Amino acid sequence: MSEEVLQQASPGLIPGSGTARAAKPTRLSPSFISWLQAGPMMLVFLAFFLIPLAFVVIVSFWDYNEYQLLPHFSGRGYTDTFEGCLAQLPELCTIGKTYLKTLKLCFLVWAITLFIGFWVAYFLAFHVKSKTWQMGLSLLCTIPFWTSNVIRMIAWIPLLGRNGLVNSGLMKMGLINHPVEWLLFSEFSVVLALVHLFTFFMVVPIFNSMVRIDKSLIEAAYDAGASGFQTLVNVIIPLSKPGIVIGSIFVITIVMGDFITIGVMGGQQIAAAGKIIETRVNALQFPAAAANAVILLVITFLIITMMSRIVDIKKEL
Amino acid sequence: MTEGRPRSFYVLAIFFAAYVLFLYGPMIAIYVLSFQGPQGGLTFPMNGVSTFWIAKLFQGTGIVDLGAAFRRSLLLGVIVMIVTVVLSVAAGMAFRRKFRAQSILFYSAIASLIVPSIITSLGISLEFRIIDDLIKAHWNENFETSMGLLTSGLGAHLTWTLPFGLLIMFAIFNRFDPRLEEAARDLGATPWQTFRHVVLPIILPSVIGIGLFGFTLSWDELARSSQAIGAVNTLPLDLQGLTTTVTNPDIYALGTVISAVSFTVITLALGTIHVLNKRQAAKGSDAGKGLV
Numbered sequence: 001m002s003e004e005v006l007q008q009a010s011p012g013l014i015p016g017s018g019t020a021r022a023a024k025p026t027r028l029s030p031s032f033i034s035w036l037q038a039g040p041m042m043l044v045f046l047a048f049f050l051i052p053l054a055f056v057v058i059v060s061f062w063d064y065n066e067y068q069l070l071p072h073f074s075g076r077g078y079t080d081t082f083e084g085c086l087a088q089l090p091e092l093c094t095i096g097k098t099y100l101k102t103l104k105l106c107f108l109v110w111a112i113t114l115f116i117g118f119w120v121a122y123f124l125a126f127h128v129k130s131k132t133w134q135m136g137l138s139l140l141c142t143i144p145f146w147t148s149n150v151i152r153m154i155a156w157i158p159l160l161g162r163n164g165l166v167n168s169g170l171m172k173m174g175l176i177n178h179p180v181e182w183l184l185f186s187e188f189s190v191v192l193a194l195v196h197l198f199t200f201f202m203v204v205p206i207f208n209s210m211v212r213i214d215k216s217l218i219e220a221a222y223d224a225g226a227s228g229f230q231t232l233v234n235v236i237i238p239l240s241k242p243g244i245v246i247g248s249i250f251v252i253t254i255v256m257g258d259f260i261t262i263g264v265m266g267g268q269q270i271a272a273a274g275k276i277i278e279t280r281v282n283a284l285q286f287p288a289a290a291a292n293a294v295i296l297l298v299i300t301f302l303i304i305t306m307m308s309r310i311v312d313i314k315k316e317l
Numbered sequence: 318m319t320e321g322r323p324r325s326f327y328v329l330a331i332f333f334a335a336y337v338l339f340l341y342g343p344m345i346a347i348y349v350l351s352f353q354g355p356q357g358g359l360t361f362p363m364n365g366v367s368t369f370w371i372a373k374l375f376q377g378t379g380i381v382d383l384g385a386a387f388r389r390s391l392l393l394g395v396i397v398m399i400v401t402v403v404l405s406v407a408a409g410m411a412f413r414r415k416f417r418a419q420s421i422l423f424y425s426a427i428a429s430l431i432v433p434s435i436i437t438s439l440g441i442s443l444e445f446r447i448i449d450d451l452i453k454a455h456w457n458e459n460f461e462t463s464m465g466l467l468t469s470g471l472g473a474h475l476t477w478t479l480p481f482g483l484l485i486m487f488a489i490f491n492r493f494d495p496r497l498e499e500a501a502r503d504l505g506a507t508p509w510q511t512f513r514h515v516v517l518p519i520i521l522p523s524v525i526g527i528g529l530f531g532f533t534l535s536w537d538e539l540a541r542s543s544q545a546i547g548a549v550n551t552l553p554l555d556l557q558g559l560t561t562t563v564t565n566p567d568i569y570a571l572g573t574v575i576s577a578v579s580f581t582v583i584t585l586a587l588g589t590i591h592v593l594n595k596r597q598a599a600k601g602s603d604a605g606k607g608l609v
Binding site: 030033037038040042046051059069143146148149153155164228250264278289300 | 443
């Protein structure tokens with residue numbers, strides 16, 4: 001596009017512009033044009049993603065006191081984080097427990113979003129035959145994604161609170177005598193909200209994989225005498241695998257780094273990997289925050305590498 | 318395969334309906350509750366119906382300075398939207414040819430999407446803190462900060478919206494027929510004319526989709542803003558701050574107002590996309606019209 005812009009600005013800069021051209025006598029080489037086109041986005045990622053990431057790693061090895069960064073090498077960010085971990089063995093130290101809890105939340109949310117996401121995508125891809133309906137129903141699933149996450153969290157309060165709809169409903173039915181306390185500001189509400197917010201990230205890639213499945217393969221399986229269940233296990237699930245893996249990567253990385261949902265829905269009481277970073281930042285202990293960010297990054301990266309072994313992500317997009 | 322709908326259709330249709338109810342039910346609950354009467358509380362039942370809480374927000378007597386935060390979020394959202402659209406379309410065009418650093422840009426975008434937001438946010442805040450320190454040490458001792466809504470805040474939002482924009486561009490060009498451009502070129506169109514009159518009209522509905530993502534993701538962004546926005550708050554940050562202290566329906570009213578903006582933008586965007594698609598279907602592409 002940039003070549004075009006140049007031409008508009010000064011026609012004649014590129015020989016032959018404006019007239020029919022048999023060959024392509026452009027002076028700007030195609031690779032230069034590509035650079036002009038892709039350069040701005042690359043610069044944004046460089047300035048606001050790659051360099052910041054480098055700073056996280058660098059600062060994690062800096063020293064600090066109560067109110068400022070001390071830019072000389074120190075492992076204090078890490079030693080503070082793992083304080084007491086060796087001494088307490090075989091008991092888990094705070095950071096170990098926190099990561100265990102985060103992984104547990106992660107696993108629960110992953111399993112539930114995968115189940116819901118798979119069947120929602122399956123319904124959309126195989127049971128909704130009309131393209132218009134398919135579009136409309138996918139849109140219905142997408143619209144909440146365009147609205148605020150915090151609002152979608154707060155939305156559970158009137159339902160799950162002590163005097164909420166669920167409690168008053170259960171009490172009216174005589175199933176319970178006292179309001180159930182664990183409905184809100186608990187691990188339950190955290191998992192519920194995460195599932196509510198992020199099943200979308202499962203539905204979309206799985207749906208994309210499923211609509212690409214050649215319908216004649218399913219008919220072939222049916223003709224060859226496969227039961228519905230056999231078709232599902234031997235044809236549909238293997239062919240949906242790329243979508244399942246991509247969706248899983250999204251959900252797992254989101255939950256691993258989450259501190260807002262866990263904060264709001266856990267009543268700021270539940271420790272998690274992302275929350276440690278937030279707490280450290282609020283205490284102005286930036287190297288410790290950065291060290292925790294590096295640890296989180298490494299663990300997230302390991303999970304993604306493991307998962308991308310299963311599927312070539314670049315090919316699937 | 319078989320005649321009529323299999324039983325699994327009905328089971329899954331009910332499952333799907335339940336999912337949709339799960340998605341929308343709680344949201345609708347707070348929209349309703351924001352119209353509580355003046356004596357109303359945080360939960361059902363409704364204690365009368367009024368616009369008391371919403372009016373209170375706009376009077377500025379409520380909990381946050383809604384007006385200022387609202388304008389800031391709106392400004393940032395619009396800028397993020399424009400930058401996202403322009404950079405994504407440009408980069409999307411670049412990816413149709415092979416170029417060096419292609420895979421670096423691709424993996425940067427994917428990484429930016431999946432690296433936990435808190436890490437990106439922390440990194441940006443460290444970067445700006447270090448820049449501030451350098452400026453203070455070498456140039457101006459009284460320098461306050463370079464962090465702000467339209468510096469670090471804008472950058473933080475772009476790391477979230479640009480990957481979506483790029484992925485949507487990939488999807489567009491996957492099903493784009495390059496012969497249309499060849500035809501335009503054979504007819505003597507300049508590259509700019511080809512883009513303006515052939516490519517852009519065809520991809521326009523999806524480009525509006527990128528804009529929709531750009532605005533809504535920025536308008537509701539929280540995790541990346543949390544450390545990188547500087548001294549002022551955006552609307553979602555104010556809203557999050559309220560979750561720990563609030564005891565009356567102010568918070569629902571604020572939620573309803575924020576959602577109203579989201580839904581207005583979604584409706585406008587989807588409406589425009591619909592009209593454009595209809596026009597394309599009715600008239601065919603208007604490719605070639607500007608070339609004569």
